[in-house]
Amino acid sequence: MVDETQLERRILILRVLIAIVLFLLFARLVDLQLVNGDEYARRAEGNRIRLMRTGAPRGLLYDRFGRVLVSNRTSFAVVAWPEGLPRDSERVLNELAGILKIPADRLKEALAKGAGSPVPIVLERDVDPQAVIAIEERRDELPGVFIMDMPTRSYPYGSLGAHVFGYLGPIDLDELKRWRGQGYVGTDQVGKTGIERLYERDLRGVPGGQQVEVDASLKPVQVLGELPATPGTSLVLTIDLDLQKAAEEALSKSISRLDRRRPGVRHAGSVVVLDLRSGAILALASQPAYDPNRLTNGPDRGAYFTSLLGPPSALLNRALSGIYPPGSVFKPVTAIAALMKGVVKPEDRYYADGYGPYGKVDWNIQAHKAPHGWVDMYRAFAVSSNDYFWHLGELVGVDDLSYYARLLGFGAPTGLDFYPEEKTGTVPDREYKRSLFQDRPLAYQIWYPAETLDFAIGQGFMTATPLQVAQLYMLIANRGVAFRPYLVAGKVSPQGEWLEHTEPVVGRQVDLPREVWETVERGLQKVVQPGGTAYGAFIGVKYPVAGKTGTAELSNGPSHGWFAAYAPVGDPEVVVVAMVEHGEGGASAAAPIARAVLDAYFAARSRPPALPAWWQTGLQDGRKGARAVENPSVGPQASPDEHGR
Template sequence: MTLLRSLSTPTLPLQTARSVGRQNQAIVLMVLLSGIIIGGLGGRLVHLQLVDGDRNRQLAETNRIRLIPKPPERGKIFDRKGRILAGSRLSHSVYLQPLTQKKADWHKTRQRLADILNIPVQAIERRLAEEGYRSPYMVRIARGVSPQKVTALEEYRAELEGVEVDAEAMRDYPHGDLGAHVIGYTGEMNDQELQRRQGKDYRLGDVIGQMGIEAAFEQQLRGEWGGQQVEVDGAGTVLNVLGEKETRAGKDVTVTLDLELQKAAEAALGIQKGAIVALDPNTGAILAMVSRPGFDPNLFTTHMSDEKWKQLQSQDQPFLNRVLQSYPPASTFKIVTTTAGLESGKFSPQTVLNTYPSLHVSGVDFGEWNHAGFGPQGFVGAMTWSSDTFFYQIGLGMGEKPLIEWTRRYGFGQKTGIELSAEESPGLVPDALWKQKQVKQAWFVGDTVNMTIGQGYLEASPLQVAGMFAIAANGGYRVKPHLLKENATAQAWRQPLNLRSDTIRLLREGLRGVISTGTGQALNIPTLPPVAGKSGTAEDMGQGSHTWFGAFAPYDKPEIVVVAMGEFSGGSGGSVTAPMVRQVMEAYFKPKQTKAKAQQHR
């Protein structure tokens, strides 16, 4: 008992015990109050960090850090002699920083921008929504902003929180609509284009090639984005550059086009709807390519309204490159018919056939173009005068199979291999299977007769027709049309058709006869070296005829092939398109003649 008592708590006086109790109560109250305060702050911190954490962190960083993207300067496009076809000029673009405002607060800024920039407020709203209101990246909403609009933006700066104006390089086409279809144009990619390029380092708002060379060589021309991560103060002034990735300019591209010849071809076609193409028959290098109607690619360097786009589209398909589209090739195709007839073995080089006002086949009269005939003719004379009834008989004598086979061997019915393949039509080489499937009819002998003169269901592009003339010019080789000057693969590609020497000789003599005494005498002039060529007129009921003329020169050592096509031009190839070809050839040979004369006088 003594041990237990000695270990127990001693008894305190009453007054001391009460004092200790009050102190304990105060401490408890202080602890409770502190717990409530700390708990409230903790709950708020939890809410700020877990519920609104991402947004608040982004807002805090945005108040201090900005991501300023820098688009690359697009590579230049030069012609074969180093003259510029497409370059860049300095302009201004307008960007938005999504995080600087809450989504609900952007409506006033959007409306003010729409008023100043004259673009729909819905377009600005759509761009912000596509990028996301919590994105740290700046979103471009306008390019090519005029100095007047830049001044207006500066005047309303107080109402334009999160709006930035930056200088950047913009595509420029110094020659306006010259070569628009072959050079192409650039424009900002849309959602669908972005999806097609996923994984290729593209982002919304990127400017890409939309057609022509710009699209075909997009990977070389585009370059790589760069930008800066900068620290700013409350007024948006840059205090420090935290990091930087330099932009990488796109690579320059030199193409086979000749600027001066392109100008001549544009002038030759004028306002006539149609196409002109010039190429080197030995290498396939494209020297000029023109299509009408045309457009100015500079229109696409700034925002284009829906109204302006509709207005352009209403002008009879101005964005269609008619050099690459298909039409009945008409009598230019007699080159293939001649080849097929001779190579089939059904006709000899000495063949002579009588010609008639018309030929009656299976109950149908197939007429001669002059309604009289040309008397007895061989292959050279028939080509010279473009006798239809002569070639009808060639088709009847060999049948459709050799004709169709040689049409395909000449490259018809397939794409040529030019870099603009996305825009190119393969044309059409009809046969019995195709006709049964598409027309629900058997192949008739009349189909063969029509095909011998390049009509019926047969379709070919001006570029394919130029390739056909190149075969006659270079001695029987298919070449690959191309636009890239340093395209060694295309330059070396020559597919022999293994034509007999007599076939080549008769083709060339017949085509020369067209110019010297036949339907192409418009090119039989002293300012040109000897020319060989062929006219064609494809009837199209109700809309007028398509007119053709193709030629190569010099006759003994060809350097150039020119093909012109007038879409629904009316008239004949000899009267409508032959003068166009002559004008292009004069532009090509005049500098050579001037240089030769200068060397003679030295």
Template sequence: MSAKLKTKSQDSNSRTVGNQLQAIPIMTVISLILFGGIGWRLAYLQLQQGDLNQAKAEQNRTRIVPKPPVRGSILDRNGKVLATNRLSHSAYLWPKAQKQRNWSTNRQIISQILAIKPEDLQKRVEDAGYNYPSLIPIARNLTSAQITALEEYRTQLKWVEIDVGKVRSYPEGKLAAHIIGYTGELNREELQERKSKGYRLGDVMGRMGVESAYESQLRGTWGGLKLGVNGAGRILQLLGENPAGVGEDITLTIDAEVQRAAEKALGTTKGAIVALDPKNGAVLAMASYPSFDPNIFSAPITNDIWQELQAQGNPFLNMSLRAFPPASTFKIVTATAGLESGKYPPNTVLGTYPYISVGGTRFREWNKRGFGPMGYVSSLAWSSNTFYGQIGRGVGGEKLIEWARKFGFGQKTGIELQGETKGLIADDGWKRLNFNNWGWTTGDTVNMSIGQGFTAATPLQVAVMFSAIANNGYRVQPHLLQTDNESKQAQRVSLNLKPTTLSTIKQGLRAVVDGGTGARLNSPHTPPGAGKSGTAEAPPGDSHTWFGAYAPFDKPEVVVVAFAEHSGGGGGSVAAPLVRQVMEAYFKPRKI
């Protein structure tokens, strides 16, 4: 009995051992598969995904704090700072904040403190993306109250950083605003266009004036700090620094004191004053009203500020570059056409009348009586419409148009500023295109000869015309960069005027000031000058007024042109005193 039991027990043990021996290969295979999978995963993570995982680990223990470019300064010709940078506190946000469970609540807190709409904040974060490698700017020019509020929420808002940076500053406020311009943050489309040039989210660029024209020189380059942080995101150490690059400083041809005088003279009169160096076209002043303070763009613009700006009209429109009927200042062109044609030499004398009749239209003398017989000098001094109407009619429309274009009318001057208009010097083709195929008439020529009709010119173009007489017959290109002076003088375009043409016109312009319509230019504080008035009909409003002048008469240093829109009155009574004030500032002895 026991022998049988023993045999059964041995058989059972044998089967168990057999089963165990059979299980070993299976377990081995399973183990190999498991360890093989782990090995393959480790190899995959280390070899194929190694760089990516290392970068993620690096992100968890380091942070990159960007340092925006430092824009170069803008200076006037004497070194006065017109645009620079000032220290300011800015708020930045880590993009990972949007993935935190309390993001919705924190976003609301941030929005309230920084006066940013929650949807705008959300859009900014989404534009950057969750994996954006560095901080994104969300507010500049923080107030003390905003900084304090963010610090009070420091524990909750651990993804928000406050840093000291630089924002654009214009120490002289409104002075030369239309020349200098302002800066503004790039929108999404602009950022996409400029990424290849090194622009980043939250970057700023020049929006107007010199800030825009010389963006590449002024801009500078991005830098940054590499910081070591702990698991809670707190800064432990500075790991490295790449200083932000400083842009170039730009020196302008502008004289800040002459500019200030021009703006003061213009006051609240809608219009413009331009001052040029007639030798090379350097812009000494360019005032325009209404105007604005570019400092407002260094912080978010409130609706109240925007409404206040709009109440003035369009303060961003540079009136120096807008076109208006040049009126009797254009008689310089008409006189040139007459003298150069040979039909009306310097000794020409014509009768002047209450009006001249052309095609049934009466072109009236401004004094309604006529002045009797006149030559070039006296007709310029008293701005006779009928004298120059006869000259224009005699030389013909084509010659008048030709000389207008030689002086630079009907084309951009080439100044660096955006928004310059060409003005208008119409011809037969233009009229047919715009007036149902009606061709050019003699009446159109007579109208043009006195600066009316279709003719339109900018104050800057008129200043170029006066410069051509002052510098003995060269059309200059206006410019704002000081280093361009010599090259621009070399690029002057000769009008090939006869010496007798220049001499006759100069005598006439001197007579304007020495007892003619421009007598109010005379000042004991300036040398003798020469000039020309203009009064343009501008229905249904009051007339526009002009005055252009240069001084000293014998060796001109400066040309000044003043334009007042719908001012009423005459050019000699309204615009000439504005020019005189600028002349007085220019010739005022400099304090050293």
């Protein structure tokens, strides 16, 4: 047994130990409450307070009369705190993907791109209300996931003007690296093409922030403080909404008619409309087109993007990046070269029997029609006599033909500021062919006289874009002056104040005798008059027109159809170029498009739409306070990082 002395000793030791423990607890309590109380209170507060990033509404896009072309709307987004997700986060993401009806890999990719972000990561944008309800009902099963409001890009006219406006998409890793330090995070949306891309920095605005209280599952409970987002700068485009509609509708009608006639042929096309007095692009259409809403916000945007690849590709901006043989719309170049060399006079007559050298046969003979017979330059333009222009090509030669083609803007960009940059086509010459076939036997590298004849009628190696063709006809209409094309008329603050406006700039000037321009114009007028190839499309026209049909023959399918025109002759205002892939004939496929667009232009000229109040204030006062900016000329690959946009 333990004696009393040992028992008392043990009791004493126990009391001392208890006293020590109580002393330590008391000391800790003093530390918590008195010494470091403020610090621990701050830490506890931090455990329930978080910072959230709020998106900025992008700047709007207006047409030239202040009508909204591209806007924003409020939508729901699914957002997650990475730290709030459970260890089995894959289960949560799979369950969430099932609700949203999207691949789970898309959510995982968004989460990975946002890794390390101090703010919540946007997993999916523009979520429909039914999915939002389903997520809220299962909040306990989806820890770390919540719903927040977010501005979403809206394209109210669907595919109308899609190739001008462009679309938004998730920022990729290359863009994230390139724009490091500019406030982007891994789940942002950025402009991918068109105006949305070129003016990304102006349009995006400055994101705001919120200090929010969260619950145990990190779902926001209340907003404690807020720094509002700054909306982006809005842009006024040169596009005329009504004219854009007219161009798109006329192009669509022509393509639909061709589809019914030849269901196995893939038809496509484009329309360019320029203001001859400034270079402003009033309409620019390319079809097939796409709906930017589905590429920007649609849950099926990946599959939709794949479906657009074609052929024919709906993503290709055919007005700027489509490269085609121009066919007979190129004939003014050949005429100008012949007149400048003095090898022909406009009234000189040539017998066009329809059979050229080297086995060439004119289009009218191939169509089992009578030869054109005796023609002068004016008549040759009217009936589009290849035979006559082959003759001019022989007289001019490839070297001078190449010189004048380049002088008149082919083979070089027009200077339009756009993303992606415009294509330039090809002006062939002897060196071009040598370079093209440098790996082939010498016989392939030699330039043959028959190729000069092809060149003279816009065939063979000669290629161009519809915009380059529009520039040629602007030069003719303006007697050697072509303004640099542009799409942005000015910048406007979120408060509706003009910040900048674009001043027209001459992009190309060609000094030729006035009588040369007038001769070509007279020939182009004959085209739309009785006996001309486009007369059928312009019967009853109320304004004087100069134009040219073109049918560019192909080795692998029906010909492309072209028509280029400007009006009114004598005091020209507008140029229209229509091009239809595999349209077979310019007179039937393209000329009616140009007629519809010109009719719409002149009909609307007398009744322009009402201007909004903010527009009138700036416009009528010379856009007070706005900085005048020259229409910019671009180098290779215009992009936001290169232009500071």
